[in-house]
Amino acid sequence: MPHKLVILGGGFGGLYAAQALKRADLEITLVDRRNFHLFQPLLYQVATGSLSPGEIAAPLRTVLARQKNSRVLLDEAIGIDAAKKELILADCGPLPYDTLIVATGSRTSYFGNDQWEEFAPGLKTVEDATRMRHKILFAFEEAEREPDPVHRQAWLTFIVVGGGPTGVELSGALGEMANDTMRHEFDNINPEDARILLLDGGERILSNYPTDLSLAAERSLIKLGVRTRNKVRVIGVDAEGVTLRTAAGEERIAAKTVLWGAGVRASEFGKVLGEQAGAPLDKGGRVLVAPDLTVPGHPEIFVVGDLASMTQDGNPLPGVAPTAMQQGKYAAQVIKARLQGRQPPSPFRYFDKGSLAVIGRSAAVAYFENFGKLKFAGPVAWLLWLFVHLMYIVEFQARILVFIRWGFNFLTFQRGARLITGMSGLSRKPE
């Protein structure tokens, strides 16, 4: 009987593990509750109308169609029986495994204020992105129709919470929408008058980058009409705006559109592993894995990607796609070594190939710590960003389409996917 490998989650971690085991003598079942792999790093472009969801998603079945040892099962894992080595699925019941890779990733964290989710969508799923897109486009339309100047200003105020890459990319894209894409399209408002605020709790945005790159990013944002505010803490979010705590005290900003790019926490399955397989969890709910990415006491269970908690040289690993990819491939190596009775590879080490964050048209920052601390900002960083992202998109077809869409967007300043969907009448408010 072949060895049964179950991979839970078809994101970067799970998919790279499956693909790295293409030729292994295994029976792989990839379980996901969605039928597609999502290229999350470009999700902000769906949220801001540059790309359609279909352009950054690839059906899991198509990606794995030619891999003979793999099958795809659409289902949601709700439990685990670690003693019997069975994953419990919501619809299909128990699914036995010999080895399990858990790669369920992360979800948006509101730092204990889940009630904010209603007003400030995060950016983890396709639905999140289309909800953001809806909110943004709808706000401009409401501003156009709003006779009262105070209310109009609230519709034209956009708050982006979180000065990490997601917040920077979102606010930059918003700035471009307001200043380029929508210019001349309205009669009662100037979209350029939109007030876009990027709020950050720290000293500077992009705090993982060297200080001069943070400042370069801030300058690029200012050119797009985005104002960054550092050292502010969001203490309230509702339908009418946000409440902040600043050095000067409390402050209220009226804004109909609040976008959340501030934090992530472990996916729900982390808790299941903790309770039902005795996995140790960190305070964010992520699984504290052994150096070989397995759950302590369960060498047959691997955790890779955002759900895995691990430090390296004293620092936690970043929750980015390359970490998940490298961990997925590493888990595959360990499994192959075990199958062939070889010595297991040395403990997992993350190799940082560099960081890129894009702000807008020809504006990005790049930092390569492991390559002579090379750093640059501007068009070269932007071209690099473009190249790297195109290279990584899993499915060939999607890659070409995205490239062409970007070409047109660049030449025409347009965004082709500006649909307000998900409701039958536009006079109704977005859900």
Next chain:
Amino acid sequence: MPHKLVILGGGFGGLYAAQALKRADLEITLVDRRNFHLFQPLLYQVATGSLSPGEIAAPLRTVLARQKNSRVLLDEAIGIDAAKKELILADCGPLPYDTLIVATGSRTSYFGNDQWEEFAPGLKTVEDATRMRHKILFAFEEAEREPDPVHRQAWLTFIVVGGGPTGVELSGALGEMANDTMRHEFDNINPEDARILLLDGGERILSNYPTDLSLAAERSLIKLGVRTRNKVRVIGVDAEGVTLRTAAGEERIAAKTVLWGAGVRASEFGKVLGEQAGAPLDKGGRVLVAPDLTVPGHPEIFVVGDLASMTQDGNPLPGVAPTAMQQGKYAAQVIKARLQGRQPPSPFRYFDKGSLAVIGRSAAVAYFENFGKLKFAGPVAWLLWLFVHLMYIVEFQARILVFIRWGFNFLTFQRGARLITGMSGLSRKPE
């Protein structure tokens, strides 16, 4: 004060009217409850995963951005005060007009059985299309997971109701999905085993075409695994299947997926025009317009497109995009003549440039009644269909993207927009 023209509806009729008045001395307000123009003839390709919604939609503001005399207002018309010449909008209240063009189109008709809508989505809106896509993709996934062969067959049975162009295009695309796109992607099922039934009440499918073209279309469908059944009437639709009345009596077919391509009826605003502006309506609720497309007794109100009811040489005009375009342009001509004090043009006449229906890869039928009754089927008709549809898509960017997507689909047999969206967990049933 400039003459105020209000156009209600940004479909083919309304948009072509607005664009034909580009240089006219008018103040045009285009009112729509959606922020985009939708290229409806390609909606079935969204429903079957070939295109993303953004690829067949163009933001109305972008389309009209350079037209100085036009503005776009997102709102829904809920009434009219024909005496005061005011359109009543849901959010913005009364909107005065000197001339009004109503182009609100049609919606799906279930022939008095609105309760079927829950089980058998129609194909008029983007949401309809993504709902169909969801249902189709989900059915294959459920079949893959279903151990019981009888239930599995019900998940693999697809009923398309209506043998007009929509039903033919949908069932053909379904046949291609099952036979080409999804081949080799599943383990427990052969998608080729899907049973696709095209139900039609008449003697033959595509009844507006010559008989030999109907038969050619039927042969093409058979090659794709689609079985057509004529002279059957649907008398019941529920979650488990359909009930038919045939010559032999009643018949029940177990099918989890029923798609409705059978009929349309007037949009809701037809009733408003009837009740509040005294417009005469036909039994389908459409407005019986005068020969110049105005509402009898209201020369300042035009009705164009699917909502207008008109016969020509004894036959009702077809509810297709070319009719709406020609009527929109005609209304624009009348308005221009009035503004310039010229003689109005002669009564509207629809010119049938020909009919095209596509079945699948290299398979289509074409009939040109006004060009020597020219008719053909096969690859040439298909190329013509491709060319005509690309030419008509309103926005340049979308046109190029669609073309490239099609190129890839053709070469790879893939469909790039196969997303099951709109729910967080796939183990839950589609709404």
